[in-house]
Amino acid sequence: MRNYTQGLIDYIGAATSPIQAVSTSVSALEENGFEALLMSDNWKLSGGGKYYVRPYPSMLVCFTIGTTPYIQEGFRIITSHTDFPSFKIKPDPEITTHGYLKLNTEVYGGPILDSWFDRPISLAGQVVLRSDTVFKPKVVEIDFRDPIMVIPSLAIHFKRHDKKEAEKNPQEDLLPILKMVEDEFVNKDYLISVLAKKLACDVTDILDFDLYMYVTEKGQVIGLDQSFISAPRIDNLAMVYSSVTALIESSHYDGISMAACFDNEEIGSTSKQGADSDLLHQIIKRIGHSLNGSPEQIYRLLDQSFMISADGAHATHPNATTSCDITNFPVLNKGITIKISAKQNYATDSVTSGIFQQLCHKAEVPYQRFVNRSDIPGGKTLGPIATKYLPIKAVDVGVPMLAMHATRELMGVKDLEDIIKVFKVFYENKA
Template structure:
């Protein structure tokens, strides 16, 4: 086996040939997850970190604008506009079965607008917009930083220079209004995203038109201000994730939705390589805003990549369509755990709890992909490996969220099942999960790809 990055548990997981099950330590897995979360401060950094993990495990990068020369036994990955990634392994008899696992790299956050500097009454604020369905109040009074990409002038206008950046230090905050100035604050307050969610970054004094944010980018990331053509920057909480609870049985961290799933996909395809078949992971951007982008699950990027793989291996279009019809896909995204203080928000018989294992997500509306056969497949995989699992179904009078599973399977008609780890405070600046659930999910992905 190739040398592996520490994030995928070198010398930590072993395969017990007698029992046929993956033996992993939840504590070590949670530490790997926390390390991954700490590095993945924007979708671009999630992809860059994932690429580093894959390359350290022997995966070779492909370019979309080049012809692919693929070999049986090869492991490959391709970046899709730097914020999505598809990786695959071709083994033995490639047409022995197609298996896919998909997740998303993005998360609800604040994104910085162009012309971001706002000088008002001596305060320097940053103009932002809300990305995804974030719980706005959870972002107040936290130390915040900036990560993403800055695009610089190049020699050719069609080929600008891309620079990934991460300040990795607190540079702004969104202050709450004191209770003395809003006596009704504990009765609930609506936060206007254009007025109440603007981060404070500096004091400008009497300077009215100072471009302090561009000055910050120029000095912080060593680039000439005149060369900055654009940027796509994410604001994130600088407080790192941690284990917590009386028995350290919980993980509290930003971005559990949905980097828990990204991490499980990476572990699965690296450690669980089959002897025959084609294994694929697809990590998409823009799920939180509908997936209808060139790098989102609503595009045809995954079908196109798969078609190129089959063509490069000498297979026909008919071969590809047959394997799609016989294949299987897991769509990974977090699930709503039963809230300890508001249990009535969950279904009366299908309510996942923290540390209860992998959650199978089911919806009559097909907001979650899956059918009886798909449920049976995942159930059997879990039972064969003694992997704990549970079910999530929305209360019949509450509309739930959706995932990329149904979107993907509409463009790629392959049998699909939505699964995830259960968490509390989904879409908060900081979420909570059970330490054992990541272990269960990674065990399932290893089994799926083995």
Template sequence: MNHIKELETLIAASVSPYHCIMAAADQLASAGFKELPLAEPWGLAKGGSYYINAFDSTLVAFSIGEELGEVPALKLAASHTDWPCLKVKPSPEITSLEYGKLNVEVYGGPLLGTWFDRPLSMAGKVCVAGESPMKPETVFVDFSRPLLTVPSLAIHMNREANNGVAINAQVDMLPLIARITEELSKEHFFLEALAKEAGVKKEEILDYEIYIYNREEGTLLGLQNEFYSSPRLDNLTSVQACLKGIMAKPCKNSINVIALYDNEEIGSHTKQGASSALMERILEKLCLSLGYSRETFLNVLMSGFLLSLDVAHAIHPNHGEKCDIKNQIVMGDGVAIKLSASQSYATDASSTGVIESICRKENIPYKKFSNRSDMRGGSTLGSISSALLTMRTVDAGVPILAMHSAREIMGTRDQEALVRLAEAFFQI
């Protein structure tokens, strides 16, 4: 259960992508990794381990082998720090009758119905005026207590609720946060609460990015504790595996890298997402800082290998017909290696052979997964990254149920399998 306990600790800390990066940085710093600025010169050394906080919500870490050759081997593992949720809009205060609500928008593709009637909280970052207009100060906040809920409409007032009812994100998903009293400002009750939490005056706040998250804790399930239920398994399972992999004993003749990207759930097309030039530029800067030429950097890049880690769909006990007739995976089967003819998963035969060889050598349980041929499955950052970085890639991850729910379910043993794969990947 150690791997589940470590995952549980990360999930509890990662209440926003920003907090996920801070928690990841804490783990890396404890393992001896040194922080580097994104936009300043680096003084790198063979045998060193480093990490970079990119724009607060993406992190890149790397360890440099002590015995690098003329063209070092490059091994990269990637995952994402965001998840589908609700995000607070500007000027969000809404007064309805005597209730105070928040105007929110949907981030990513959540199962909206699973967000009803849960204890919710808020976390994110607040930007306040600094000494220079070009450099506002950033304050990270976590209300860290049950604060909001999205109440369901009673069955007596919606008799067709159990027959399937459309959910309107602008009407039905507005969370209740207060009963309006004389002590609360109707126009600024959210902004005043945010300022108090951030320790600033509300007039000092320039802007904010605040996410609503499920405040519930994870728990073991099943007669033999074979399942684990928790918010944010997608994709903190993979974030933790990447961290464990890079912190394990480094390979002497390679450059090992992890990328924890933000914005995968909305397409990755941001400066800190997998569809940006961020990773290529960091890798080029890394190679140049070690004294390699641009041509050598390109050779390193194109001979590299990317292990893209994101969750997979476990077969549903009540809807087995939704999965492929052969290539299915059950929670507890280990790592899912994801394949698709459309290349929504970047895996091909050559790259799959590498990961299968590692799994067989280390006795790591795994199965291959494909979606039904008449059903479009999800996608992940593997195809995006591999197209930009031009390197062999495998998409893999733990199988879960209730993907994109406010609370998801995984097999207890699968996290260990994923961590072992990440560790073995970096040590070969």
């Protein structure tokens, strides 16, 4: 059997921003015969085909088409998200303080701030360059790879008098250090000049950038019995990797199998590349039209479709057991987690939960349930957002994990293997 654990660790190591996450997935798809589509092209799809479309740099939709009339089977969709909590570099970010050159940043999502201290940090994302066509500037991906920054902790000796220690201020306490500089150093446009040198272009060619901080530490297998995966960005790159891998490895079923990887889930999904848009619905309609489906047939197709919204799930913390529900408490390596919410923060209902349970039985993997404590509001994930525009049956699931939103998160080796098994059964329609 393929070593999915090492595959995930390698994927996370390459997927250092949402943009790099999509590019790494695209490379795997192209290596396995998937054909690229452009939103601006006229799509000509056929039975037995394998395709992907990248509407925006940080969003990906890939799918396979069966060889029999697709209208009889519908879509099998797994959604996930390519983004993760981080810090984004602001424009004109250079700050000089007592000879230290720092960068000004903005918090992205909800990171555990303390986990960013004293880590080796790099930058990845994209740079926008001047072009001859105003509405089509050149966009270049960039990843420094090397640890070029650090956010040092305040020594404990000074914390005795620091009444604000419990509350970190990201504008003051979490600015990364790049280097030491002399008094005569001019910091304006320093980062732009570094980018220009790395891209071998002129400083004046750089119009703007999207750069995100990430820790450069590699993922690894840990535990006395090697049963845990400790790595950055598990939430939610583990589900991106699992859904795309399962799609690549699955045999074609008679309908259409799809993995849809959105951006901006960590900040509410309300963007053109997020789940809170009509873009996935548009893509599905375009697929139907390309296969000569009428609007009526497409509506019938959606009635036969099913969505799995895949995102990390909270496992019970052994040192904080009161943070979980008193009867529903997932743990690592004991099964895929079905997420349930009376507030409809998750798309799961009793019917879709039952469908997923039967998929687990077919795949011969265990499952668990997650429900928030009644005095904890909890968050919302992709399921109810995506189905607002694409009203099909859906379930929210994920692998249980600890330290969610820390720079290093923890999940189970067996859970990764199990969820890929379930995803493959789902895509192959063997239930």
